[in-house]
Amino acid sequence: MTVILIKAAQLFLSLSILIVLHELGHFIPAKLFKTRVEKFYLFFDIKFSLFKKKIGETVYGIGWLPLGGYVKIAGMIDESMDKEQMAQPPQPWEFRTKPAWQRLIIMLGGVIVNFILGFLIYMMILFVWGTDYSNKDDITYGFGVSETMEKYGFQQGDKIVSVDGKPFNEVTDINSYLLFRDINTIQVERESGEIEDLSVPEDIGTQLFEAGDLPAMSPRLPFKLDSVASDSPADKAGLLPTDKIVSLNGEAVNYFTDLKYGLKRNGNNTLNLGVERNNKIVNLEIKPTEDATIGIVSLETERIVTNHKDYSFGEAIFQGTSLGYWTIKDYLAQFKYIFTKKGASQVGGFAAIGNMFPPSWDWKAFWAITAFLSIMLGVLNLLPIPALDGGHVMFLLYEMISGRKPGDKFLEYAQLIGFILLIALVLFANGNDIYKAIFN
Template identity: 70%
Template sequence: MSVFLIKGAQLLLSLSILVVLHELGHFIPAKIFKTRVEKFYLFFDVKFSLFKKKIGETVYGIGWLPLGGYVKIAGMIDESMDTEQMEKEPQPWEFRSKPAWQRLIIMLGGVTVNFILAIVLFIIMLAVWGTNYNTKDSVKYGYGVSKTLEGYGFQQGDKIISINDELIEDLTIPINKYLMFREVGNVKVEHSNGDIETIKLPEDIGTQLFEAGDLPALEPRFPFKVDSVVPDLPGAKAGLLANDKIVAINGKPVNYFFDLAYGLKNRDGEKINLQVERDNNNFEIEIIPNEENKIGFQPMPTDLDYIEFNNKDYSLSESVSGGFSQAYWEVKDYLAQFKYIFTKKGASQIGGFAAIGQMFPPVWNWQAFWYLTAFLSIMLGVLNLLPIPALDGGHVTFLLYEMVSGRKPGDKFMEYAQMVGFFILIALVLFANGNDIYKAIFG
C-alpha cells in the first residue's frame, strides 16, 4: 500500500472518530433535555447521502463530503439554514423553546467530549506504552544549533543540562516546545569541549526563531549519507544519487545532517556547491535549492545509535495524573501557537487536510495514531470554541449574552450571523487547503 493511502486512511479514520464523538456530545444532552434531533450525519450530505436510515425521529447517515459532520437539532438556526421551520410557532421539543442553560449545555457538549476524549486517550497511552524519553547524554553528538541561538551563545554540539534552573534528566518534552510555547529565561548547556555555560534568553525568543524561520531551533545531530533522491527536485536534477556522502557545502565541512541544513539556510546567493563522495571519489556539484532551502533527498543515519531512548512505565494512578497533565500542556501549547498564526508569515503556513494528513506516519503505528487523534481532538475542541458564528463558540457567545442581558437575539439576526460565520469558515477552509495546493505545486 502506498504512503499516500496509509496516511489518508489514518486521517479518515481519525476524523471519523472525532466527528462522531463530537456530534454525540451535542446529541446526548439534546436527548436528555427532550430536544428533537432530526439528523445525525458523519460527513456532509450535499444533494445526496452514501447511507441513511431513520430510527425513531432521527435520520442517521453518512454523507459524501468528508469535511466534518453535523447534528440537525429542531428549532435551531444552524448550517442547514432551515428558516422555514423558524417561521412557525415554537414547539416544546425545539431547541429555541428550551431554557438558556440547557441550550448552553447542548452547545458545549461537543467540545467537552473532545477534551475528555484527549484526556482518556493520553491516560490509556501512558498505561499501555508508557513514555519514551532521552537524557542529556542520550544525544550522542549533541544538538545542531540555529543561527539565532548561536547569537545568544549556543554552540554546535551543545547538550542541554537545565531549563530555568531546573535539572533536565528527562527530555520527554522537546526543547523546541519550551522555546516556542513556554517561558524560557535561561538554559544551561554543556559545550562539545566540556565547558558548562548558562545562557540567558529574551522573552520573545520564540517569536525571533519563528520570524527567522529557524525551526527546529535545536535538532539532534547525526552522521548520514543519501538514502534516496526525490525525482524532479534540485538534487536529482544536479545528479545526486542514493548512497552519496555529502562532505562539504560551499567549502565548509559537513559531518552531520544539520551541518547541511544550516549551510542551505544560511548560504550567500542562490547557488550552492556540494562536495560529494561517491565510490571513493570526490567531486563537486552545483545546485539551486528550492524555496524551502531543500535539495530533495532523504538522509540515512550512518550511526543508528545517535540518539538513545529509554522507556518509563506508568501505574494506573500515574497514568491518570499524567494523562490530565499532558492534556493540560497540549491545550496550553496549542493556544500559544495563535500568536504565530496571526502574523503574515504564520498565515502562509496554515495548512488544510493535506497538512494534517502529513502529520501521520508513513506506516501504520497505533501509538502515533492515537496520539495524533488526541491532539486533533484538542485542536477541534479549541477551534470550535472560537467566537465565530456557525461554530459552537459563536452559539455559546450569543447564549452567554442572552443569559447575562436577559435578551434573546432575534431569529433574523441569528440567520445573518450564521451566514456570515459560514462564509468565514468557507474562506478559511479554502485558504488553508489552497496553501496545501500551492506548497504541493511550488514546493
C-alpha cells in the same frame, strides 16, 4: 499509492470517531433536557444520503460529503437554516424554548467531549504503551544549532541540562518549548564539559518562526549521501552519491546538522562544497536554489538513543492529564503564528492532516494523532465565529448577561456570514495543500 490509501484510511477513521463523539456531546444533553433532535449525521447529506434510518423522532444517517457532521435540533438556528420551522409558534420540545443555561450546556457538549476524549486517549496511550524519551546523555554528539540560536550564545554540540532550572529529561522537545512555552534560561553542557546558563529572549519563538530557522536545535548525527537529484544544483556541479561531504565554505562538516544549518546560513549564494572522492579532496562550486537547497538526499548513519518508561494506571491518569493540558496550551500558543502572513501560508487542509499519520498502520501513532485532533477540534470549535459552537456560546452568554435574546433575523444573518467564512477558510486551507503539492 498504498501509502496514500493507508494514510487516508487512518484519517477517515479518526475523523469519523471524532465527529460522531462530538455530535453525541450535543445529542445527549439535548435529550436529557427533553429537546427534540431531528437528525444525527456523520458527514453532510446535501441533496442525498448514503444511509439513513429513522428511530423514534430522530433520523440517523451518513452523508456523502466528508467535511464534518451535525445534529439538527428542533427550534435552533443552525447550518440547516430551517426558516419555516422558526416561523412556527415555539413548542415546548424546541431548543429556543429551553432556559439559557440548558441551551449553553447543549452547545458546549461537543467541545467538552472533544477535550475529555483527548485526555482519555493520552491516559490510555501512556498506560498501554508507556513513553519513550531521550535525556542529555542519549544525544551523544549534542545538538546542532541554528543561526538565531548562535546569536544568544548556543554552540554546535551543546547538550541540554535544564530549562528554567528544572531538569529536562525529554531533550528532543526543546523546539516545542522554544516556540510555545515561556522560558528564560537554558543550561547547556559544552563539548568541553563546561556547564553554562544561557538566557533566551521572550520573543525567541517569533524570531525563529519569522526567520524560518526551524527546527532551532537538532541532534547531531553522522551521515552519508544517499542520492543526488537529477538536474539539481548538486548534480550539475558534479556531486556523486559516493562522495563524502567534508566541508562547506571551508567549515568542517561532520554531522548532517553542519550541512543543514550551513546551507541555511549560506542562503542562495554560490557555495564551495568540499568532498572526499577516491581518497582525495575535491572542491565543487554549487549555486543553490532560491530556497537554499542543492538537491541531495542523505542518510543518518546512527539513531538517537531512547529510553522507555511504563506507567501504572494512576500514573497514566496524572501524566495523561498533564499531557492533555500542555497540548491545549501549546496549541493555543500557535495562534500567534497562524495570524501572520507567513503563518497563513502554512495553514493546511485535509491533505496536511492526513500526512500527520504514519505511512504504515501504527495504533499508538493513530491514537496519539486522534487525541491531538480531538483537542484541536475542541479549541477551534470554541472560536467565537457564528456557525461554530463558540459562536452560539457567545450569543448565549450575551443573552444570559444582558437578559436580552438576539433576534432570529440577526442570528440567521450571523449564521450565514459565519458559514460563508468557514467555507472560505476550508477552501483556503485545502488550496494551500494543492499549491504545495504542485509547486513544492
